Amino acid sequence: MVLRITNTLSRQKEDFVPVDPKHIRFYVCGPTVYDYAHIGNARPVVVFDVLYRLLKTLYPRVTYVRNITDIDDKIIDASQKSGDEIGSLTTKFAEIFHQDMNELNALSPDVEPRATDHIPEMFEMISSLLESGHAYEAEGHVLFCVRAMESYGQLSRHSRDELVAGARVEVAPYKKDPADFILWKPSTKEQPGWDSPWGRGRPGWHLECSAMSAKHLGKTFDIHGGGQDLIFPHHENEIAQSVCSHGGAPFVKYWMHNGYLTVDGEKMSKSLGNFHTVRDLLNHTPGEAIRLALLSAHYRQPIDFSLPALNEAKNGMDRLYTALRISAHTKADRILGADVQQALEDDINTPQAIAELHRLASLLNKNPNDGATKGALLGGGEILGLLQQNPESWFKWGASDIDDAEIEALIVKRKEARDAKDFTESDRIRDELAAAGIVLEDNASGTSWKRS
């Protein structure tokens, strides 16, 4: 079986044929660091992390690039509101982003370029576009001229003529056509800026990804991912900039886009108050449960995120970890089973892969000494970025009024009561622990416990 992925360019599932099978290169649009990451930001990170892990098992070398946008008008606004300098603001939120994504078991990309480190590359790209007649200067701005690109609109299937003809917002007076977009814009004295051949200013939003992907992956590379909402205009404009500044060289072979995340059935937004930051969720749910929730629907489907859904994901992880706990003394070598691999090779079908994990868990529950099954469960978990800790620490995760030593002491007391057939006392202790959120499980090897 070969890897198959749905390519937004064709809207079809295609066999993945690498540009260079010895070296896979892919790029995902990363965060704009001006605030805490929300759960919607986490979805592409987690989804493309699974793709990254899969590619690494299939090919000898993979370079994964995910940028950090550290110059943007939203950042400027946040800086003015908070009074923090832009540099310290972006450093702070980039660090928070890293911590949060680490809690979700997302691997670091191989390269994590920052926009502000690539201003010279952006200059180069703008110059090239001006020279080739794909861009023009107007009132301190440099704009991409959509009319100069015959194939503009292919990814989003927008007709260039329609985009040129109609616009639903007021068109800036310096634009030749409403669909033209900014490559470089002037900065006031208060705004951050760089001296450029076109005056002091800052880059337009789309430019950085074109400049950074070319620098770190080359003009033509395999996969570019991001959220569905980036198809237009962001990715469409990336294609325009890259193709036109690279003499028509193909840009990206496979475009992948993850679906939207809603919260309680409604689009997440600050005004609706249904806004979950990853950090908030991590305060009362372990990262792997959040990760499972994000992977429980196929990446292209919309996913509704809610606290009950999150709780169900937690239960799902509990079930998988229970099988590992039952087989704790079984030696196993981690191995990626064929069923999990095939599920993921089929357009990253994570729900199918998770179902396979559950099948393996059932097998292991029936036969805890089966090292091969345990190895397959661990290996399948690994490629999904799940089951990365030992079961005991999983079940002891969380805070309660009672600490581990007290729990253990009460369990010893309960055992003494049970040995003496004093079930009134042993049940009283169990109830006391239950009231504190501790659930006991008696089994052949003794009593284990977990925080519920």
Add this chain to the structure above:
RNA sequence: GGCUCGGUGGGAGAGUGGCUAUCCAGAGGAUUGCAAAUCCUUGUACGCCGGUUCGAAUCCGGCCCGGGCCUCCA
């Protein structure tokens, strides 16, 4: 209006031209001092109408309903 993605059992959510998805919840049973966990058994399903086919929830056409995008957005 243009583009686009969907409508599967109580809930979540895959998949396939004919064969149990899986998980949660429900029912019954095994096990247990009683539980918990686990195991076994178990009900209700593929929006509507046509067509192709020996056979369609799965392919084709039409219709109904819902979501998203159309220059802030993962």
